Amino acid sequence: MTNQQMNTDVILIGAGVMSATLGTLLKQLAPEWNITVFEKLDAAGEESSHELNNAGTGHAALCELNYTKELEDGSIDMSKAISVNEQFQVSRQFWSYLVEQGLIKNPEDFIMPLPHVSYVQGEDNVRFLKNRYETMIQNPLFKGMEFSDDLEKLKEWLPLMMENRTASEPLAATKIDIGTDVNFGSLTRMMFDNLEQQGVDVEYNHVVEDITRRPDGRWDLKILDTKNNIRKFQSAKFLFIGGGGGSLPLLQKTGIPESKQIGGFPISGIFMVCNNPEIVEKHNAKVYGKAAVGAPPMSVPHLDTRYIDKEKSLLFGPFAGFSPKFLKTGSNMDLFGSVKPNNLVTMLACGAKNMGLTKYLVEQLAQSKEQRMEELRSFIPDAKEEDWELIVAGQRVQVIKDTPEEKGKLQFGTEVVTDEAGTVAALLGASPGASTAVHVMLDVMNRCFPEEMQEWEPKIKEMIPSYGVALSENPELFKEVHEATSKSLKLTK
Numbered sequence: 001m002t003n004q005q006m007n008t009d010v011i012l013i014g015a016g017v018m019s020a021t022l023g024t025l026l027k028q029l030a031p032e033w034n035i036t037v038f039e040k041l042d043a044a045g046e047e048s049s050h051e052l053n054n055a056g057t058g059h060a061a062l063c064e065l066n067y068t069k070e071l072e073d074g075s076i077d078m079s080k081a082i083s084v085n086e087q088f089q090v091s092r093q094f095w096s097y098l099v100e101q102g103l104i105k106n107p108e109d110f111i112m113p114l115p116h117v118s119y120v121q122g123e124d125n126v127r128f129l130k131n132r133y134e135t136m137i138q139n140p141l142f143k144g145m146e147f148s149d150d151l152e153k154l155k156e157w158l159p160l161m162m163e164n165r166t167a168s169e170p171l172a173a174t175k176i177d178i179g180t181d182v183n184f185g186s187l188t189r190m191m192f193d194n195l196e197q198q199g200v201d202v203e204y205n206h207v208v209e210d211i212t213r214r215p216d217g218r219w220d221l222k223i224l225d226t227k228n229n230i231r232k233f234q235s236a237k238f239l240f241i242g243g244g245g246g247s248l249p250l251l252q253k254t255g256i257p258e259s260k261q262i263g264g265f266p267i268s269g270i271f272m273v274c275n276n277p278e279i280v281e282k283h284n285a286k287v288y289g290k291a292a293v294g295a296p297p298m299s300v301p302h303l304d305t306r307y308i309d310k311e312k313s314l315l316f317g318p319f320a321g322f323s324p325k326f327l328k329t330g331s332n333m334d335l336f337g338s339v340k341p342n343n344l345v346t347m348l349a350c351g352a353k354n355m356g357l358t359k360y361l362v363e364q365l366a367q368s369k370e371q372r373m374e375e376l377r378s379f380i381p382d383a384k385e386e387d388w389e390l391i392v393a394g395q396r397v398q399v400i401k402d403t404p405e406e407k408g409k410l411q412f413g414t415e416v417v418t419d420e421a422g423t424v425a426a427l428l429g430a431s432p433g434a435s436t437a438v439h440v441m442l443d444v445m446n447r448c449f450p451e452e453m454q455e456w457e458p459k460i461k462e463m464i465p466s467y468g469v470a471l472s473e474n475p476e477l478f479k480e481v482h483e484a485t486s487k488s489l490k491l492t493k
């Protein structure tokens with residue numbers, strides 16, 4: 001084993017969609033900066049960003065019922081839905097820019113138009129959906145949404161789901177045609193191809209083993225080249241930890257005060273996939289239902305049309321489960337190894353409060369295929385076991401942290417952690433996930449490069465015309481960017 005020492009401006013750990021996005025933004029804004037990427041696997045986008053490890057929903061709050069809340073006075077709180085939608089519009093604009101610049105070819109290789117549907121059963125849920133719809137359509141972001149509780153209309157929208165269905169209880173759905181299916185794996189690979197062409201050094205089969213800060217503020221990394229069994233050392237002015245589920249242990253290695261009292265709780269996912277063309281052809285939507293009582297928000301069941309390598313398939317799930325691994329390719333020691341003296345109390349407090357969730361996840365994991373088929377049959381009454389196979393999806397590591405109100409709070413969102421000087425940033429959590437990657441990476445840049453961001457603003461506005469503007473309050477600009485991005489991403493019929 002030999003040693004090598006190198007210096008660079010920026011190191012990105014992990015070749016997932018987050019590092020791809022940050023690297024691409026930085027190459028547009030500061031092309032002279034040297035960037036090095038270390039990825040432990042042998043290709044980009046192989047963990048959560050891989051097309052079969054996530055559901056590929058372009059999350060824009062067009063169908064996910066958990067982004068709206070019905071308040072006690074009967075009104076609908078839309079704040080989360082508006083924020084997720086606006087964040088997705090930022091991604092759309094950046095992706096359009098990349099297509100228009102020729103940095104990404106063939107948008108249909110990563111994004112396809114697909115109606116987004118919310119679907120509910122039972123009187124109370126139907127009433128809720130109608131109330132929600134009436135509020136949502138008043139906002140320009142959700143213009144075009146339709147509601148129906150008429151079985152004939154539902155048969156037209158959802159032929160596979162309504163086949164041989166007897167209306168034993170009230171059913172309703174909302175549908176909006178401006179939804180998307182996104183192949184985040186393909187997008188990640190295209191962005192990395194482009195980064196390599198622009199001189200970014202992308203080192204696959206390189207595991208980052210340790211991180212230390214030098215007295216001058218630079219970051220030193222110890223890396224193992226697993227192919228050649230060589231240990232390398234590299235330093236950088238700025239470090240981004242985009243290790244997906246593997247980010248937490250790497251953040252802990254930095255030793256920054258902001259990394260203390262934070263823990264992670266891994267939740268695994270299983271999908272069911274159908275490739276039978278006769279069945280696949282009868283469904284054309286992403287259909288989100290309501291989460292079961294006690295289920296975490298990311299296990300809302302949904303039945304999706306997917307476009308992968310130009311082939312259509314159906315995906316149902318996710319079924320949540322428990323695994324101590326932080327990455328799909330991780331180790332069973334990940335959870336145990338992340339418990340440190342500084343987060344032990346935080347973790348224990350969270351564990352004590354969430355015994356019900358752990359029990360739910362263990363029960364979910366123990367389900368037989370037939371039990372999972374029963375859940376699928378609430379969407380497709382005639383679903384047959386031989387048409388559906390189980391696949392293991394990616395791991396999501398939920399953040400556990402102390403808040404002013406609560407010790408050991410389990411969070412279901414995304415958390416960007418940076419040091420005070422803005423020399424290191426880590427991304428934890430996975431929701432809404434890849435759909436909002438551009439917004440989240442701009443947040444990293446605002447926190448770590450505040451001065452440069454002022455200088456870069458004109459270029460950012462060229463790439464993302466709505467940057468800094470609330471689109472829900474600017475219907476004209478929304479119309480303009482939505483039409484322009486639909487055209488360049490080939491999302492119009």
Ligand SMILES: Cc1cc2nc3c(=O)[nH]c(=O)nc-3n(C[C@H](O)[C@H](O)[C@H](O)COP(=O)(O)OP(=O)(O)OC[C@H]3O[C@@H](n4cnc5c(N)ncnc54)[C@H](O)[C@@H]3O)c2cc1C
Pocket residue numbers: 013014015016017018019038039040041045046047048049050053054055056057058059184206207208209242243244245246247250268269318327393394395396427429430431432433434435436
């Ligand atoms: C079941 C499931 C469904 C989802 N559905 C959706 C969806 O429908 N829509 C959506 O927008 N988002 C969805 N997400 C979330 C989305 O997939 C993630 O937010 C996103 O892919 C995270 O990207 P990332 O780059 O942070 O992580 P990843 O894609 O996981 O990449 C991290 C990379 O870091 C590497 N790495 C880790 N540790 C090291 C190390 N020490 N040294 C070197 N390399 C390292 C890993 O090998 C990996 O390649 C879903 C996630 C899951 C698990």
